[in-house]
Amino acid sequence: MMADFPSRIVIHEEGPREGFQIAERPIATHDKVRLIEALATTGVKQIDCVSYVDPRRVPGMADADVVARSIQRREGVRYTGLWLNTKGLLRALTLPLDLVGAIRVSASETFSIKNTRRNLAETLAEQREMLRLYKEHSIGLEWGYVMTAFGCNYEGEVPVPQVIRMIEHIYALAESEGMALKGIYLADTVGHATPLTIARAVGEVRNRWPDIKLGVHLHDTRGTGMANAYEALRFGVENFDSSCGGLGGCPFAAHAGAAGNVCTEDLVYLCHSMGIETGVDLHAMIQCARMAEEILGRELPGKVYKALV
Amino acid sequence: MMADFPSRIVIHEEGPREGFQIAERPIATHDKVRLIEALATTGVKQIDCVSYVDPRRVPGMADADVVARSIQRREGVRYTGLWLNTKGLLRALTLPLDLVGAIRVSASETFSIKNTRRNLAETLAEQREMLRLYKEHSIGLEWGYVMTAFGCNYEGEVPVPQVIRMIEHIYALAESEGMALKGIYLADTVGHATPLTIARAVGEVRNRWPDIKLGVHLHDTRGTGMANAYEALRFGVENFDSSCGGLGGCPFAAHAGAAGNVCTEDLVYLCHSMGIETGVDLHAMIQCARMAEEILGRELPGKVYKALV
Numbered sequence: 262m263m264a265d266f267p268s269r270i271v272i273h274e275e276g277p278r279e280g281f282q283i284a285e286r287p288i289a290t291h292d293k294v295r296l297i298e299a300l301a302t303t304g305v306k307q308i309d310c311v312s313y314v315d316p317r318r319v320p321g322m323a324d325a326d327v328v329a330r331s332i333q334r335r336e337g338v339r340y341t342g343l344w345l346n347t348k349g350l351l352r353a354l355t356l357p358l359d360l361v362g363a364i365r366v367s368a369s370e371t372f373s374i375k376n377t378r379r380n381l382a383e384t385l386a387e388q389r390e391m392l393r394l395y396k397e398h399s400i401g402l403e404w405g406y407v408m409t410a411f412g413c414n415y416e417g418e419v420p421v422p423q424v425i426r427m428i429e430h431i432y433a434l435a436e437s438e439g440m441a442l443k444g445i446y447l448a449d450t451v452g453h454a455t456p457l458t459i460a461r462a463v464g465e466v467r468n469r470w471p472d473i474k475l476g477v478h479l480h481d482t483r484g485t486g487m488a489n490a491y492e493a494l495r496f497g498v499e500n501f502d503s504s505c506g507g508l509g510g511c512p513f514a515a516h517a518g519a520a521g522n523v524c525t526e527d528l529v530y531l532c533h534s535m536g537i538e539t540g541v542d543l544h545a546m547i548q549c550a551r552m553a554e555e556i557l558g559r560e561l562p563g564k565v566y567k568a569l570v
Numbered sequence: 571m572m573a574d575f576p577s578r579i580v581i582h583e584e585g586p587r588e589g590f591q592i593a594e595r596p597i598a599t600h601d602k603v604r605l606i607e608a609l610a611t612t613g614v615k616q617i618d619c620v621s622y623v624d625p626r627r628v629p630g631m632a633d634a635d636v637v638a639r640s641i642q643r644r645e646g647v648r649y650t651g652l653w654l655n656t657k658g659l660l661r662a663l664t665l666p667l668d669l670v671g672a673i674r675v676s677a678s679e680t681f682s683i684k685n686t687r688r689n690l691a692e693t694l695a696e697q698r699e700m701l702r703l704y705k706e707h708s709i710g711l712e713w714g715y716v717m718t719a720f721g722c723n724y725e726g727e728v729p730v731p732q733v734i735r736m737i738e739h740i741y742a743l744a745e746s747e748g749m750a751l752k753g754i755y756l757a758d759t760v761g762h763a764t765p766l767t768i769a770r771a772v773g774e775v776r777n778r779w780p781d782i783k784l785g786v787h788l789h790d791t792r793g794t795g796m797a798n799a800y801e802a803l804r805f806g807v808e809n810f811d812s813s814c815g816g817l818g819g820c821p822f823a824a825h826a827g828a829a830g831n832v833c834t835e836d837l838v839y840l841c842h843s844m845g846i847e848t849g850v851d852l853h854a855m856i857q858c859a860r861m862a863e864e865i866l867g868r869e870l871p872g873k874v875y876k877a878l879v
Contacts, residue, residue: 452877455843456800484836484873485843487793488800491765520873527793534764534794562871564793564829568761 265497269538271307272529273502274300275478275522276553277328278309278343280508281321284557290324292556294331299552300505301335303545305525309502310358311342313349329356345377347390354398362395362402364388364431364442368423371415372408372450385430392438403443404476404500405431410462412453419453421465428466444474446500449489452482452520456492463496476500481507481562482520487531490523494537503528506550507562524563526550574806578847580616581838582811583609584787584831585862587618587652589817590630593866599633601865603640608861609814610644612854614834618811619667620651622658638665654686656699663707671704671711673697673740673751677732680724681717681759694739701747712752713785713809714740719771721762728762730774737775753783755809758798761791761829765801772805785809790816790871791829796840799832803846812837815859816871833872835859 277297281288293310300308310332311325325342332340339359344350353360366388367373370381379387395402407427412418428445435442447462463475477493479486479502490501502522509521526546529539543565550566560567586606590597602619609617619641625632634651641649648668653659662669675697676682679690688696704711716736721727737754744751756771772784786802788795788811799810811831818830835855838848852874859875869876 455840457844481873482877483839484796484833485840486873487795487797488840491797491800520877524793530792531764531794531797535766560869564790564795568791568829 264495266494266535266537267497267499269540270494270499270501270532272305272525272539272541273476273500274305274308274505274525275502276300276308276505276508276525276549278312279504279522280506280553280557282312282314282319283509284321286558288321288556290327290331293324293328296505296549296552296556297328297332297340298335299549301338301340303549304539304541305546306337306540307339307341307361309341309343313342313344313352326352326356329358332358346387347394350391350394360398360400362392362400364392364402364405364434365408366406366427366430367408367450368419368427369409369413369416372413375415376408381430385434388434389438392434392440395440396438402435402440404446405435405442405444406446406448406478407431408448408450409453410447411449411455411458412451414451414453418458421462424462425465425469428470444476444500445470446476446478446502448478448502449480450478452480452486454479454489455485456488459489459492460496463493463498467496474500476502478502479523480509480520481523486523487527490528491531494532494535501528505546505563506553506566508553508557521562524550524561524565526565527563530565573804575803575844575846576806576808578849579803579808579810579841581614581834581848581850582809583612583614583617583814583834584811585609585617585814585817585834585858587621588813588831589815589862589866591621591623591628592818593630595867597630597865599636599640602633602637605814605858605861605865606637606641606649607644608858610647610649612858613848613850615646615849616648616650616670618650618652622651622653622661635661635665638667641667655696656703659700659703669707669709671701671709673701673711673714673743674717675715675736675739676717676722676759677728677736678718678722678725681722684724685717690739694743697743698747701743701749704749705747711744711749713755714744714751714753715755715757715787716740717757717759718762719756720758720764720767721760723760723762726762727767730771733771734774734778737779753785753809754779755785755787755811757787757811758789759787761789761795763788763798764792764794765797768798768801769805772802772807776805783809785811787811788832789818789829790832795832796836799837800840803841803844810837814855814872815862815875817862817866830871833859833870833874835874836872839874
């Protein structure tokens with residue numbers, strides 16, 4: 262097919278949540294807040310700041326509530342947090358961050374069981390409960406996320422019909438609760454995607470639902486991250502999750518396969534080189550990556566922030 | 571245009587030369603030899619081992635002659651070295667590595683002057699002298715290289731007509747000396763390429779010379795390396811230089827813009843994921859990247875060698 266590049270994309274900045282949840286040493290709360298506030302000056306309109314998870318499982322998020330309460334907010338920027346279950350959502354409700362409703366299912370049931378201890382039926386039941394809480398608390402529903410849409414470490418490649426089925430489940434769930442979705446994000450949760458699997462899955466979703474908005478959440482686990490982003494752009498995908506500096510990988514868990522999101526400033530550089538607008542100031546984002554490097558005390562995977570640009 | 575993926579590519583492994591010439595600390599000669607010998611077991615058929623340069627300018631290559639003499643050769647593998655002038659070639663003639671003739675010109679004259687202290691006319695004169703030495707010593711001519719074909723730090727983007735002119739110079743030179751070329755390599759010497767500039771330059775070269783073999787030498791300075799490789803594959807490019815582990819970047823010169831070649835095993839992973847043959851055993855190449863990491867004592871930019879595959 263001919264390339265169908267978008268004229269502009271929308272970036273959700275995932276760096277703080279992705280980076281701090283796996284940090285190999287404690288990061289001072291004020292450093293987390295400092296990075297989030299700097300990111301808010303770059304032009305990104307949504308920053309994922311924390312996750313509402315059990316601090317015994319994710320010690321880096323033990324100060325999530327304090328971080329959430331400390332951010333000096335900037336007009337026009339949404340500061341979000343991630344919840345994976347109703348318990349997390351109930352915690353989010355007590356905090357001053359923006360609440361953005363989502364439906365999250367995993368295309369790989371094995372991954373779902375390992376990650377959230379729920380099979381598909383249990384996940385759908387919990388997501389339904391979540392939708393009811395959204396309505397009860399006037400939280401708008403936005404995106405449906407299909408996690409491990411391009412494969413997982415347990416099941417290997419995930420067949421495209423399984424991704425399609427998950428999207429059907431997401432739409433059926435939203436419809437049965439009388440709620441509208443903004444669109445669908447396909448998430449390469451563990452970095453299994455290649456340009457070929459991007460083309461297959463995105464192509465088939467586009468065939469099936471020609472008009473829905475699409476997003477991708479990509480991890481650069483196997484070096485194909487930017488080629489995957491490029492292929493998604495070629496298919497007209499307009500929404501991207503990415504991480505300042507490529508935050509998210511853990512150097513000490515490297516051989517367990519953890520790697521960061523595609524790098525925000527590298528993605529911005531790529532898009533601008535093709536005349537695709539991002540609304541992000543590249544140089545401001547580079548400054549954030551340098552700040553993140555200084556805070557984490559190690560070189561980050563991003564490239565542009567280390568280069569002359 | 572429709573993608574024109576090749577069914578197989580040929581990789582020239584650049585890791586030893588790229589990696590050792592910029593190493594931030596001395597690497598033991600036997601470690602260099604050990605890595606070269608391991609690379610020769612992966613299926614790559616050409617390994618660039620050393621450069622014949624002034625050791626005062628490039629201390630990491632001070633033991634190039636010893637390295638060249640120490641390699642236990644494996645049948646069917648070519649072990650090459652890089653010379654940038656006739657002095658380097660005369661030195662190569664005294665050593666047991668394979669001699670592969672090339673014509674090298676830079677599309678950016680400013681880069682040429684900074685890198686080799688020669689303008690275009692002087693470069694062409696020296697390349698002619700080199701061709702005469704090739705004939706005198708029965709060295710086969712293979713590729714013409716256009717360096718900085720996609721831009722340089724001094725001149726910024728390099729206009730495509732300038733690349734075309736350089737290729738005309740290369741062909742005219744070869745023809746006037748009665749020598750045939752295997753094809754043309756476009757080199758992104760300092761990592762300026764983007765998928766768009768790859769498409770423009772490769773597309774125009776293909777229009778002009780539909781039947782010549784093309785290669786690309788890519789550096790991942792700004793995070794677009796693999797997207798650039800992918801775009802080159804889409805245009806049917808069949809020859810790639812790459813570096814085991816992404817060797818070639820210098821962590822201490824990072825802000826001066828130095829970065830390694832695209833990573834061999836990541837490129838192999840990408841190609842195999844699309845059914846493009848490389849002749850390279852991915853797992854053997856991953857072992858080499860791990861060896862290179864151990865030898866250099868630092869994490870390398872490559873991704874696949876750190877992931878579960």
